[in-house]
Amino acid sequence: MNRRLLIGTVAAAAAAAGAGAAWWRLRLQDRPLPADFWTLRFERPEGGELVLADLRQRPLLVNFWATWCAPCLKELPLLNQFQREHGATGWQVVGLAVDGPTPVREFLAKRPLAFPVGLAGLDGTELARALGNDVGGLPFSVLIDRAGQVRERKLGALVEADLGRWASLG
Structure with a gap:
């Protein structure tokens, strides 16, 4: 019994x-996008600005990462490959570095990426929370479709299967 x-x-x-x-x-x-999401602007490591409004009406994969985050660095080549394979169909990967400008610039000088990176700094943590990352961990990714709707979120490193599934959702 x-x-x-x-x-x-x-x-x-x-x-x-x-x-x-x-x-x-x-x-x-x-959970919808924050009301001010499309108005956000980030300094780019190489100069200039990353303006989210310029990316509206495109499927968007936003990835929060840092140079000190081992799982983040492990997934960057996958994100790079995803951008190269799906950029022609309208997809855009955006990296938001939750890190200082100097380490990001040094990292990108050694390992350039095929997608734009914005320097989000510590404010990136608050944006990630507003997008659904309640624990504040990294890496964190958000998939936004052409209509501006959040379709997927993932805390932790992406794997090829995630990206394969996500490619059809944009």
Whole structure:
């Protein structure tokens, strides 16, 4: 009898955890872009500005990263490849560096990227939170479709399967 009770309790806990995870995902998916999102501008490491309004009506993959974040650095080649493969179909990857300007400039001098990078600094953490990164971790990515709707969010490093699935959502 105790064994059945234990199994039933474990099953109920697993079901509750699954329901909670599904609710959490839906809650994040329903969170719209911040009202000022398309008005944001970021200094670019090489000079000039990254103006988000210029990217409206394009499928957009926004990736928050830092030079000191090992998982961030691991996924950058995948993001680079994604931009090269899907840029011609309208896709745009944007990297927002939650880091100081000097380390980002030094990193990009050694490992240039095929997509624009904006220097978000510590303010990038607040923007990431407004986009659904409630824990403030890195890397964090947000997929925005042509209509300006958030379609996906991911905390943690992207993998090829994520990008393959996301390519069809833009």
